[in-house]
Amino acid sequence: MPNYEKLTENLTRRGYTVRRFPTARQAADYLDSVIDQTSVAFGGSVTLDQLDLYPRLSAHNRCLWHWKGDDRMDGMQTEVYLSSVNGLAETGELINIDGAGNRVASTLFGHKRVYFVVGANKIAPDYDAALWRARNIAAPKNAQRLKRKTPCAVKGDRCYDCSSPERICRELVVLWNKPMGVDTMEIVLIDQDLGM
Ligand code: SF4
Structure with a gap:
């Protein structure tokens, strides 16, 4: 079981908003309620697919996802961006390859x-463990x-x-803090294993 108290404290200190849900369904309901009448791009993510967010959000937003045939470039300028992570450290670093x-x-x-939707399996105790997970678990599975x-x-x-x-591993990005140009960055934690 991840140390959610430590994780939330560190993420908050780094500028993120943190929400936690017991189930994927409840997290999807939340995202469906706060993302409305806007433009949304989806990053490649098995987690987002498992939440079935694309059809739900498409009913009342303009959604773009290259997994559904849209051009990657068209998704670069939407108001909202959805992604998961390959590793999340309890010390607060977000890791994506x-x-x-x-x-x-x-x-x-x-x-x-920007919303990061993160299952419990993505969380590791510290930066080194989260990076190890991203490289040795998530990437091979992908x-x-x-x-x-x-x-x-x-x-x-x-x-x-x-x-x-x-x-497939050509870039590694570590977010230390919420980037300056982003108004809101939320970490949506789910107490279930999701994604790779
Ligand atoms: S694609 Fe290559 S670099 Fe990426 S996880 Fe596999 S072996 Fe490693």
């Missing part, structure tokens, strides 16, 4: 409101999901820091 870079770029700049010809996808046990042309 990306391939194309649109997801990590959007968590840094260009959107007024490589397997994408059916990449990489050593991690074949063996499924850890990162091999590969030189494969199909390597």
